[in-house]
Amino acid sequence: MIGGRSYYTLIASLPALPTRFDVDRCPITWPRLEDRLRLLEPEDHAMLSQLIDFLAWDRQPLERTDAEMIARYDTLMKKITHPVIRGLVDDWINLRTIVSALRRRRLGEGSPPGIGCWTDTIRRWWSQPQFGLQTRFPWIEELDRLMASNSTRQAERLILSVHWSKWSREASEHHFSFEAVLLYVARWSLVHRWTSQNAVAGRERFENTLSKVLENHVQLAN
Template identity: 30%
Template sequence: MKQQQMDYAMLMASLQPHPLSLWDLKNKPASKIHLERRLSLLQDSERQQLEEIVSVLHWARMDNENNSDAKIAAKAERVINSIDNPLLRETIIWRMELRTIMTAIRRRKLGMDAPSRNERWGYGQVVPFIRKNWQIDDFSLSHRFGWIKQANTLFETEQSVELEKLLLNLSWQHYERIGHAHAENQGNVA
């Protein structure tokens, strides 16, 4: 086993298992201090890459005047292109596409026109679908993202707590599926 794989295995083994539901937490999650201590198991380059990933995925770091949709999309592309691990890359792409869909919903509610073909504002395969189907509630993407209509309704009716719960649940469930698939693949390799 490579050192990098050993580092990740040690890190994952040191973290608490998570419940199937985000809302069924019985134990406190690791504090920032404990998490930082555990992340010290990684190489400096891995920690730096993780920080770059967090900078494009953590919503609170994106919501300021210096982070336009275009800057976030450009940074996401740069970060994603720097990642060698296909599972990690796909995970980040999924999250960026979720963010792109929410950005489109926000922009449309603000009365903005569909982004032009040359405008950089989002990330992923969803961008051309959204541009082409701007006037359709779900951007013709419900076949792939069944939650879009609900998210749009919650955003339009300003139910921010319910929208946040929906987005958190979506992320939790997605990461749960990835974890199971990864565990199955690792079991097949062993």
């Protein structure tokens, strides 16, 4: 508490994140959050950019190959030195690798070229229903079931809730420190991801309704 760099003004200027990530509205927009993050010291801002770069990396275009993604990931990880950022990235990558493995097995493909510390375990236990990871990650069984029933939205909710619970627990141990800022941004990204999906779903619903109305209008006119 006495040592280390503190960010009392910055943390107090950020709106409180909701208790759950699956809300309808993000408490702060990215431009506004980015503006507040200018209160960070330049070195810390540079370090936070590594987390933001990773979050950008996570949203890859579909046409990018596995090898390209892994190469970009390796380049990014060489730059990341802060233990909290590495922890956040590891959590995210491990979960993505597990999701990828479940999906590939369902499609009858081989084990993923994946990244992260569980790749070898997954390859070794490929024939096991949960790759022998069910003790470490008890949510795998439910995730597998949701993916099998094509409940993608529920699966996404489960994935985000796993991160949300872990990062919220970690956030409760940091107050007004740089780590608190990192965990705020990471948790904000989960809320943002969920609310963005809502926006996409809303737009789709709106477009469907609009096309139905236009169809009816055309039929009536004829």
